[in-house]
Amino acid sequence: MASVSIRNVTKAFGESVVIRNFNEEIQDGEFITFLGPSGCGKTTMLRIIAGFEKQTDGEVYIDGQLVSGKKTFVPPEKRGIGMVFQNYAVWPHMTVFENVAYPLTLRKTPKEEIRERVEKALELVHLSGHRDHLPARLSGGQQQRVALARALVAAPGLLLLDEPLSNLDAKLRESMRFEIKRIQKEMGITVVYVTHDQAEAMAMSDRIFVINRGVIQQAGTPEEIYNEPVNQFVADFLGKVDFFKGEAQDDRITFPGMGGQSLPYQGERRGKVDVAIRPENLFFSQDGPLSGVLETQFYMGDVDDCRVRVGDTLVRVIAEGFAYRSLKEGQEVRLGVRDLMVFEDNGMLEEMLRIRT
């Protein structure tokens, strides 16, 4: 229903640059997530789209209309956006009904229509029974759903969600994820969702923008981001990963930290590399290319979380649960590798990983 196009947006607070040259197109009906550690600029970008902040440079278009540029600035109330805030922002002096009806009353909608649409919105978030309650009587999850209903009631083309689930407990968070996704599909609305929780991002998004230090690191589908990260940060931020320093030459990568053991490699990188291996992509195998000693293993039921010493390096292996029975600590093991990611060693690895949450 609405597309957003962000062109060369830069935002600085005084000396510190929070967003650097942000350039992205968000398609109509897409579910986009801004994912990144706290302080990466994702919320600021969202607030720029909403109109609560003004960028230092660049333009923002909604549905092809310039809403924020050098000379133009459409205030938030005129952008026709719905938004849900992290701390609910449900007005404590109004009942649930009044809260949800607020955007419609401002638009001078006829009373009867307001009632109808509020009812519908409350139904959508399963809160019909609470319409006359004051927010103080509602739980956090219910308050958040009031906020959601309020954001949706005026049928905006674009819905912004700023870490809406981070104040909820784990179970509620999980069910709300699907709730939001369901509503988005039902209404066919464009959603921009901000979170630092990768699981949330993976579960809901059509596309994820991974942001770090004000710069989009990678934009792509969850699958792309997870399996083909463009750099060490993205690889590290999504899922579990261990990094190993290696030397790529011919068709092998040698690891000095593993007593010179090596793995076959078909890629085109040569020289010093950072090799990222997800622990679940390692497995115990009689004829695996790496050999080491099993140091510890934690039985988790579905998986067996092991540490294997290969040379001087401790390597984490997440094997299937049944592996636990056949292995003993101190035993010599061989490891096979299903998949690995190779990045150029630009000396920035530590720097990049330091600021993760």
Next chain:
Amino acid sequence: MKNTKAMQKPVGQHEQRDPKVLLVRAGLAAIFLLGAALVFMGYRGRKLYESYGFAGGEGFQTIYQLSASVSEIWEGQVRKEIGKQTAEEQEKLHETAVLLLNELWEENSLNSSAGASAENVSEEGLSAENVSEEGLSAENVSGEGLSAENASGEGTSSENAPAASSLQPELLKDRDLSMKLLYTAYLVKGPKVSTSNRKKIQQADPEEAALLRQELLACALDDTRSTPSTVKKAVSKLEGTERTAMLMQAFFTSCNTDSQEKLTEQVNAFKKGVRGKEEQLEAFQMIAGGKMSWGWQLVISRSRTIILLGVLLMLDMALLTMFMASDRRWRFDAKWLLVLLIIDFLLVFQLLPLVYISARTLFPEGRLTFRILQRLFSYSLNREAVRNTLITAFSTMVLGTLIAFPLAFLVGRTNLYGRKFFRALFVLTYMVPPYVGAMAWLRLMNPNVGVINLWLRRILPIGNGPGPLNVYSVPGMIWVLTSFYYPYAFITISRAMEKMDPSLEDASRISGASPVKTIFKITLPLMMPSLLAGALLVFVAAASCYGIPSIIGKPGNVSTVTTRIVEYTALGQQGVNDAISLSVFLMAISLLILFISDVVLARRQYITVSGKSVSPSIVHLRSFRIPLTVAVSLFAVIMIVLPFATILTTSFKVDVGKSVLAAHNFTTQNWKIVFSRTETLSCLKNSLLFSAAAATAGILISCVMNYLMQRTRIRGRSIPNFLITLGSGTPSVVIALGLIMTMRGSFGINIYGTAYIMIVAYMIKYLMMGMRTVASAMSQIHVSLEECSQISGAGWLYTMRRITWPLISPSIAAGWFLIFIPCFYELSMTTLLYSSTTKTIGFELYEYWTFTSQPMSCAMAFGILLAVTFLNFLLAKLTGGKFSI
């Protein structure tokens, strides 16, 4: 359910049998009984005290002080000298003593020719005894007559005296006791020995002195014997008993070899304390007889204090039992003692005065009546005062809030230029003594010579008459009150605004509301409870203000309740009664309003504080930015710069009416005089001392209370907190008046006119400042920080020293200053409580303004202003800018 019951029962039985529990309970009961015993003892002592007729004053103590001295001298010299006499001589001496005693009590009574009959007696030695016995019985009779006379005539001094008291026969029969009685009586009412004579008599060396004493005794017994040279002059013109009396007195005087000053002092105190003739007789016999033990003396003389102690002890034990009953094992916690001490302090010095004055007004005859208030309000002057108070306080509230809200918004939530500076400036006004503002506005808006009026007359075509503005009026007072009290609302509203979750407003914006609409539909409704609370605070502060009405209202004949109260207290007993009743009225209004704002509004306070600390979103003023900044600056100039500049320039003037720049009108003399006078300096010293004492004690209580409230779960910890809140809400004049009425000894404590009463008053009024500061600091330190230290192996004390103290010490310093500063320039309570030695700088300034010289008091005021600003600066530095007012 069944299970838990079954579980509990055996525990309960076990608990019953636990010897420790029984021991603790027995101990509590014992101390409770001790308290009861004290009350009973005090009550008995009181009755005895009254039965002796010493109902007023300190009579009883002086008796016993004198008694001790008399015994000492008696044992030391007198008895020895008399012992040297022969038995016959001693017998004669005894007769003489009885004779003299009888004579002493016959003066101006039945026997007007006492001297003549005494002469007869001394001539016919044998019949002396008979006569004296007759005299004795006559005295008995006359004693009754006398006491009846007393009752009708003197009334006040010995209403409670028992039926006739007279010379007790057994005292007179005893040789030693009668002599001692004579000595005692002569100390107080005997013939006078001139100072030079006394020196002669006393200075002789021991051997000569002994000879002199024997000679004096011999002379006293023999009329014809020639007197020693030392007393010759004194007795030369005397004859008969008068001569005998003088010689005896000289003998007694010579026996007292040391500490004449102490004795004189005691005699004077005795004369002051024991006035009636009957009382004195009773007292002399008690002294001579030396009948009462030290313990009873204490009980009788300090009976009220003992009753108070007993009541407190009983109350404390009752409370302690309540606290301890919450714990099954009846464990004793030393922290309770602290709570009890603080509760006791507050009960005695705060609740007792307030309850007392309320009771006196509402229950004058033991039952509820509004008679006194009705009578009070039948005077038009009082009705007018109440009307003025309500009108000024209400208008100040409305005006102050109307100023404070937009100001708080502009300064706190917009991109106004210099908003931090403005904020600091407006908040600083909060720390300025109200009377300084009043003085400034008086100089600016005096109808005849006020600077603003002069300007206006020049600009407007209104001629040269007085006006157009008149500060000596109700609107004038409202203006000055507003200029001083709007910061109260400003601070309250600013705080609430800073605390408000900005996303509540963002949500409104994104829902389609413009910024202005958002203010009215979201911000304002959400702020309403704080807004009302701030408004009510202004109302109470303005209604109970004394400094401003006393300076502005008096000349303009605009009286308010507070000024009426202070005026009434100067008008004797009835006046004090009326002052009390007015106070109760004022207190009732204040407390009612504070109750509304604390309880009713607090319940409606929305929790709008977000979990994350977010800085409020800033509203961009765009094209209004410059005009609004100019407007706010103008406001600051009018409200702050102008008054303070006036104070400063006035302090350099010779003639107040002329400009400071006029010829020969500039002088620094005022400053020099004011700050070199010893009186000013001693007032300054008093102020510093009292406020430092109040601040130190106050902050100690604050720390203890906050620790108990936030870190422990012991019961009753909220009682002191309630009392402290009550105290800070009570108008200053009411606190002072209550203390005056109750701390003069009638409840066992007499600190009237001392520094203590002022320190106590300051503490009660301003303790809250310290409490709040420490409370907010302590609530920010999570318990886990302390627990973590303990788990690391640190003891309680070490944890306090290394963890808690470093974290809260800045706020403790802040709290100390926040109590210190208002105490430093306090006026309302000081006006009622000061004595010649406990004047403070605030009061001195007020006196200078009213009686001496306005420029000088302006110099002093600006000095205070500088001191307060400096303290505030110090506070900000000390606490890293976290706290300052």
